[in-house]
Amino acid sequence: MSLSDEIGVLLVEDNPDDAEFTLRALRKANVSLNVVLVDNGVKALEFVFGTGAYQERSGNKLPRVMLLDLKLPKIDGLEVLRRIKGDPRTRMLPIVILTSSREQRDIEESYRLGANSYIVKPVDYPEVIAKLGELVRYWLQLNEPPPN
């Protein structure tokens, strides 16, 4: 896969264990599209806007969906959300918040900033597989992607 191909899922997750489980779940859900993992907010923005380390992606289509953790180093999830939803070029990218926080203020703030969905990471590993499978089938198969 080259970075210029269409990207199905952009996974923004700094915890290597959670990332591993999510990727495993996506594999099991037979997601045929490409999955990209970045482990901090800066890289996430560079990827979406085609800047910095992802210069060659400039002008590319947006990923079909972004799974975004809130607790990230460098720039946190809410800031990434704010910037992507705040820019007309990238606003249409569906962003699913995927986080261990069930805190009201996180949920409120995420929706206020324009998150398309808010999923609390399941505690049980089997649930992770099941829920993420559902999640990705919904966004990549059932859901109509925004036009590019």
Added chain:
Amino acid sequence: MNCDGPHCDMLVAGHTGPSMRKLLSTLFQGRAVLQQTNADLQAEVNRREIAEDQLFESHIQLELRVAQREQELLEANRRLEEEALSHQRTQQALEHSEVLFRRLNDQLEEHVAERTAELTATIAELEAFSYSISHDLRAPLRAINGYASIVREDYSAAIDDEGRRLLLRIEGNARKMAQLIDGLLDFSRLGRVEAVSSEVNMHDMAKAIAAELQAEHPESRADWVIGELPPVRGDAAMLRQVWVNLLANALKFSAQGPEPRIDVSAQRQGSEIIFAVRDNGVGFDMAYAEKLFGVFNRLHAANEFPGVGVGLAIVRRIVTRHGGRVWASSGDGAGATFSFALPRA
């Protein structure tokens, strides 16, 4: 008519006759009148003198009384002045007290504001703390759970039953820890939430929850008997939690019996209403009744009955918050009754 003396002689020598006698008569009459007048005048003067003396006497008396009255007035005036001065001092003292009072009041308000700020800061700290628990403790749990599962899945051929059993124990513990964290968070959240007061229909609430629990556990053939429960004033959401915890407990600990029965009743007692949930389940040892309501305290083994032991701690916290109290009684093996008292609506 008498006429003696030299003048009379003179008169007589030069003039005698009837005209002289007339003249003398007139004179003598005149003298009599004069004497009378004189006497009258004298009497009048005497009277006047007496009157004057009396007047003088009165005058002296009056002067004395005036002097006395003057003295009294001066005295009264002096007393009034003293009183006025005393009033003034009292007034000053009062104003001084008022100033002091206002100053103390301001100090008190300042103190209250300081303390409120401290408490607000503490609450914020606690919120940050539980927020941290929410994020940071759950992640490694998920990892433990997940990797154990993955090993079981991907290496099933290379692991025997014992290996699988051990892995399951790892997963089970991770799950349990997550429940403990959730329980702790629920318990701590109570302290951060504002209670909203309204009239709560306890009967309908208990009945609805009993129905929900029964639907969730169709296999338990529990007999729910909900008596007359008067309404109370309180936070509906919190009181709901109390019923859920108590009724779920009652069901959990009686479900294993042949004919599980759960009785919910209420009794008015003075200024309180005492609600009771009685089950005919396994009961508990009364010697440990006090510990029942502590956080994470359990009186039965984890493999006998599920649960982390925070439900009753939450019940106690909520009931206490409403100005009530909780207690429990049981004979080991002979059911249990959990009671809570709330002030009347």
